[in-house]
Amino acid sequence: MEETSAEQVRNFRLHAHHLDACYGKDDVIAAISACGMQNSPPGAWEAALFNRVPACGAADRDRLLLEERTLMQAWSFRGAPVVFPAADSAAFLSALAAEGDEPWIYTRGIGLALDFLGVGFDELLALLEQVMPQLDGQTVAGKVALDQTLAAWIEPLLPERKRSLWNEPSMYGSPDKQTVGGAAVSFLLRPCSFKGLVVFGAREGASPTFTSYRSWLGRPLVPDPDAARKLVRKFLHCYGPSTPDRLAAWLGCSGAQARRLWKAAADEMEPVTFLGRKTQVLSADRERLLAPQPLERELLLLAAHDPYLDQRDRAVLQPDKTLQRRIWRTVANPGAIVYCGQVVGTWTGTKKGVGLEVKADWWDDAVDERQVRALAEQHAAFRGLGLAGFERV
Structure with a gap:
């Protein structure tokens, strides 16, 4: 059975989440369709999309969601509000x-x-x-x-x-x-x-x-016999290699439901060993998983609740359990500083008038403070604000 490393998995998942490069407006639907974008707290999906397709502005988002209604928002996995393409309603609903x-x-x-x-x-x-x-x-x-x-x-x-x-x-x-x-x-x-x-x-x-x-x-939700297969395919593409129990955690569903859903796509999977466990990956993804590609973007400033941070095997993102508790809190998660797929720090932004004050903390010497500050400026601009202050804490 093939053995996979955390480095391979991080590289693969960055690509699946459209975070390995800056994608263009033609890729908006694909980026959102990958695994949906949670919109709790409100605005979370917009921040997630900005980190994948920076050129997609507020007018573009409103057109897709409110005018054309190519996108829609509904309660989905874990009962959370999620934005996804209307064409993917079967998988997300x-x-x-x-x-x-x-x-x-x-x-x-x-x-x-x-x-x-x-x-x-x-x-x-x-x-x-x-x-x-x-x-x-x-x-x-x-x-x-x-x-x-x-x-x-x-x-x-x-x-x-x-x-x-x-x-x-x-x-x-x-x-x-x-x-x-x-x-x-x-x-x-x-x-x-x-x-x-x-x-x-x-x-x-x-x-x-x-x-x-x-x-x-303008139409009812149409039954789709392949709904379960489509959902599991999305999960494994974005969070594979994985297991049914991690699917259950991602969906917030029972183990019985997760196992039933898993079986619907079992013929599209093959086993690999990861983190000492037998896991499954989509057969169509195996080659890309085992052949990491250079990243066009190594450093990311992700907002809290970004889909990439929703990985259930958190050791992939940060193996130190003490640091994990600083990244994923009971309430009010901070944003994450991600370097080559690994979470190496946290950040928070506080609006002050027409500006955004950013406080950041990271524990990897490979991270350049000037680059973090530049990303903070870009995030502030995305929110229609200037960077009023930047502090490493």
Whole structure:
């Protein structure tokens, strides 16, 4: 069995993520399609795209997402908002739907509401699916408003004895803003997203808006028997060599669901040894994996939540576990300074008026401070700001 090194894997993944060079506008869709771009916190996908296709500006992004709607945003893997090409809806939505006894992604916490209401998960999801078509032709501004709007549509369908419970204050926090019904709906929005029933619309100021898939694209989500295969293919191309348990971690799904999805593309894989484990790589990627290519860009300043930083085998990016804790925190991850595919430092940017103050910390002497500062200036310009200050801490 072929043995692969961390250096080979980093080089391969940089290429798969379109981070080995500065790509042009013709490559925008391919860069986003690779594995989607998480948009939490808001703006994360724009920063990720900037690091791959610097020439794609705000007007280009708005045209693709809001006018042409070649791109779209919906709750996807791990229940997070993700921007992806509409043509890839099967991989980023349909493939995530649970089957049989598999739990749905991002719904674990709903048990408190279900027990309080005395209803089953499938029963409540069926009621929500029954009212979701009312979103066709409508736009709802704000997540809380969406939860409560859908909860109000469900209420008449509930037995009368349960309606008062439905309207009790939420037990999940913000009881002044959310009811038990609204909280239950909030958990069920991910399954509805995977079924193509709800997507993000254009932002209204600081608020996201929501509508139906049919309203946004003018057509329903079409079933695709190859959805699972397409999803696993994307995962392995960007994060391979890998294993089903790492697919489960990336998707936020159960091990059972990950193994089922994995089998859908098993005929496209072959084994290699990596980090002491038997892993799988796409057969189509094997040659590129084993033959690293020179990098046109060796130093990168990636924003927090960039898809490249979403690797589940974090030792590939930084083998020192003490340093890993500085890169991936429980809350408020910093950005990452990446050199030849390895995370060698962190950075943060704070807006001050019309400027951006950047603080950076790195632990590799091969990194030139002038280059880090230049990248910080480019990031500030991408955000429409000047670099108000730069400090190595």
